Amino acid sequence: MNSSRAKLRDEVYTQMMCAQARLSKDQNTQMGAVLVSADGRVISTGYNGAPAGFDDETVPYTREKQLLAYDLLDADSGELLSHHEFEANKYPFMVHAEINALHYARGKVPPGSKLYVIGFPCERCSLDISLSGVAEVFVTKDDYDPKSTLNNNRDTAYYMFAQAGIIVTLCGKRIKPVVSKPEKK
């Protein structure tokens, strides 16, 4: 494939991924992902949000903690065993865009597949990406902030990609992470 064709594909799938992100109900963070085979077929897409089937009315979608409640019933008789209340924000409930795209590929990730993502994948997603068979991760935005708890795990992510032999394209630059030896004593 010539390079202008490859560039066009990257542009098109980046636009597709950004369009996907608009579907997210999370108003603070709208992320999208598109999984594409080596021959340019879209395998699946994803955006961040609670898992399909979760009730949007009762799942938090904010950074602020909300009071949530649930009951434990006897599964056979339906009798109330106990009532529980706790506080939580959106973070434990959000499935990241990358994970949704991989999930909806239903395990069918052909060799050479490329995953388009907006920001650098977090540690959690990087591990799943390493397991998925994806050959390349294409990141459009370099959002590295060493002070952020979200991004301070980039070393672990790169190390996972090195172990899995995954190429990272960051802002147009193709990078091959490889495991090396520590120089510090």
Ligand SMILES: [Zn+2]
């Ligand atoms: Zn993630």
